Amino acid sequence: MTPAKIRAAIALGLVLGAVAFGFVPLLWLGMAQGFSGFDAYLPRVVSFTLQQAFLSTVISLLIALPVARAIARRNFWGRGVLLKLFFLPIALPAIVAILGIIGVASGVVSIYGLHGIIFAHVFFNTPLAVRLMLTRLDAIPAENFRLAAQLNFSDRDVFNKIEWPQLASAMTGVASLIFLLCTAGFAVVLILGGGPQATTLEVAIYQSLRLDFDPARASVLALAQFVLCGILVLLAGRFATESEVFPRTVATTVRYDGKSLSSQVMDCLAIAVAALIVLPPLLSIVVAGLWKIQFTETLLRAAGTSLFIGFSAACVSLLLGWTLADAAARQQLGVVRPVIMLASLAALIMPPAVLATGWFVALSQFADVGTYTIVLVVWLNALMALPFIWSPLYPAIIEANQRHDRLCASLGLTGWPRLKRIDFPVLRRPLGLAFLMGMIVSLGDLSAIVLFGSDKLVTLPALIYRQMGSYRMEAAAGTALVLALLCFGLTSLAQRRSASRDQA
């Protein structure tokens, strides 16, 4: 076995071990108690989980389609800024965005319940869908539009014969991804839902464990969540597309369609609707928080803890992700390759609440869980960041290998010399991007910290949640702005890295 294979086997073992360590104790506990958590509550929660995910997905896609089309065919002033703003909901911690949404709705309409959850999911996922669709539309060769102009295609012809065939192949993948994100989402439902009528599996697991102290029910809910997310991940993987979340900020393809007045009005309207969904909550975060930031010791300590956990989790996740992605790209470990691909998605198949519950149950038999809290949070965040690390890294590794493998093999460049001279310099940008993505995910995480957190271990999202829970909304707004600025800084760096990666 080569050193690379040994490293890959260790990384795979660590990820699968963490998953098993979370899942097996739950299964054991559920079996020991005869799965007594199976009652009318389970189908109700499953039904609500699916209902809110379905509605959120459909509405997000219906809004995103005309918006993506409008942005694709118009090179208007502010296009780049709009696309950058559309990245913020993707990168913004859920709890910060929710605070913004609450700020906008406050005094106008109640945001709690199904409609609030759907609105929040639409806020998060419409920009994601727009960006994914836009990369597909950007990929259409310019000659197709020149040909359409020569053949006098109407706007409808252009959509039916050129745009839709390109989008259709990606649509199932985008829909599955959004459905999965809405199913596994935690913070939105925890804050805007949470009552018996508006609880998803993920939140119900948390409530069973932390509020009701009912591990038997938590284990049944966790099993249901595992099965549901497992199916959704497989479906999302089946329909996965090559689309990236970093489309071109400037339209480079000259378009000849969409010149009629009605098309221009429709496009403006679509962009305006999307901007109205995205901008007010973002502005609300800034306006509400700007003069409310209190640099107390609690805030500074929470910021320090968030950065420490984010940095550590991103490092761990990057090491795991790089090793696994390299092994998968090189087809190392032979038939184990599909397992590696699934392992990279472990935190989506086995959502954090499930893993954390299992770890909690397993560890509490032997030791005081509080002793290992920070290690558990870092490890859980590292697993949660893995899909986001994988996404920029895996294609870059495949491309680099295709370029360099034969030349390196012929020159005997292997091991450390290859890592130092070739792989690291070539992969520096995607590695940096992956690290930033991992850190953004970890900085915004609420699920691991609310399960394992304590008075001694408070991150920025946990502090916001506590401040909201004690109705100190002004303090929460200030803390949210600090967290938003941290994420915004990292996001700007990530976008710059992505842009320079495209130029490289």
Add this chain to the structure above:
Amino acid sequence: MIKLEAVKFRYEDMLMEFNFHMPRGEFVGVIGPSGAGKSTLLSLIAGFETPLSGRIRFAGIDMADRPPDQRPVTMIFQDHNSFAHLDVWTNVALGISPRLKLSEEKRARVDDALERVGLSDCKSRKPTEISGGEKQRIAIARALVRDKPVLLLDEPFTALGPALRREMLDLIRAIQRSHNLTVLMVTHQPEDTEYAASRVAFVENGKIAHLLPTADFFAASAPKEIRSYLGG
């Protein structure tokens, strides 16, 4: 020098089998339709592909189990012959030592090779800052410092214009003569083989269908499939 004995390789539905012998110092061109197995032939010799069976011998020694870097071969590809993030000098020096631990004598060898291929003035530039022809000169300079007796060329000059291609072929021929190299060159330009090779192999359906002296290959009396391929 190079001897292939019943070397079998499967690519999708095609079972290839190569039998071939070329003495040291010869220049053989490889021509044939796309997908016939020309590049696979070179990859098998270089060690990038593993044959199902058969022997690949260099100077009588079976190389089947040797990795690419331990074969007496340098291969120049159509593209990706250099590392874009490293300067020209480092790209060539990697041919001597992957760790770049070079004595003064070895550093001088790199400089000499760059001088020989006309890249002395570009040694600190990146491959992205030089022309296509100059990029291929990096690969040729590296082949010089590696000093392996066999040079495999897999359509290395396809992207270059006729005059530059001829210039490169002159450079390869000069190096071949001065170092007594055995050269096997896959190309889609028959005129290149006619200009540089002493024999031409016609590869078709995973086999070397014909191996003829260059003059015979391009003569009107050449086998029908060769004339058909050349459009004669």
